[in-house]
Amino acid sequence: MAALALTVTVPAAGYVLLAPVPALAAGTLPAPSVSRALDAVLMPVDASVVSAFGLAAGSTGVLVLATEPDGLADAAGIEPGDVIDFVKGEAILSPADLDEVVYYWILQGAFDFEMNALRGGKPYKATTTITLESWESVIDITTVSSWSSYSYESFSYSEYYAEYSEEITESYEASETMIEESVTSEEFETDMQAEDEGYAEVEGEAVDGDMAGDEAVAEDEVCDPAVNPDCADAAADEGAADAGDESAADEGAADDGAGDDSGDAGGDEGGEEEIVE
Helix, strand or coil, rough: CCCCCCCCCCCCCCCCCCCCCCCCHHHHHHCCCCCCCCCEEEECCHHEEEEHHCCCCCCCCCCEEECCCCCCHCCCCCCCCCCCEEEEEECCHHHHHHHHHHHHHHCCCCEEEEEEEEEEEEEEEEECCCCCCHHHCCCHHHHHCCCCCCCCCCCHHHEEEEEEEHHHHHHHHHHHHHHHHHHHHHHHHHHHHHHHHHHHHHHHHHHHHHHHHHHHHHHHHHCCCCCCHHHHHHHHHHHHHHHHHHHHHHHHHHHHHHHHHHHHHHHHHHHHHHHHH
């Protein structure tokens, strides 16, 4: 039997052989959902997502995995890889939270939304208008796999989508009814009103505090010649007026004293006369 030849290729000097980065197993990440509000694929941010995508410790919200071209998220400037954590002041912990908050406000007749998000760890705000008509428009789920998607090191959106494609379709079809039932429940309405009232109270206290601070500063400025030059003249005039008042008071007191002395003297003299007589 002929001997087998073994060929070994040695890399050139200065090069290091790197082991391939293993792909993230789809099963280790939470399942995604297609957002009816944003026309985007969202993943809830949990500890596994924080670790897999290098997010800041303690991060919460939803990670945008893909956006429909010319969809609502795309039009609002939201990009794959962004993390959305607040919508209209409400904390977002899951894709369902985001859609429920948006749908709730649509039913209240409010269609303008401000969303707090992070991009590369830096905060920014996205604003968009979401109407009932756009909410009710049906998304073609068969196109989700080709949407603009997030690319991150070993993460493969195509593999991730393939793992959850069936679940994505089923959850999207069921989400409309689930969201409507949740948002129109008495419990959800009560929770939203309580959160809005609490937010308003905090804002009111902050405004009142600012106003009090402004008034204090204004008073200091009026009385501080270093801040308000006119105050020096006013203070001088006021001091002069006070001095005049004190002088007049002293003179009045002196006059009263003189009168008293005169009266006392007269009284004494009259008494002496009476005694002599």
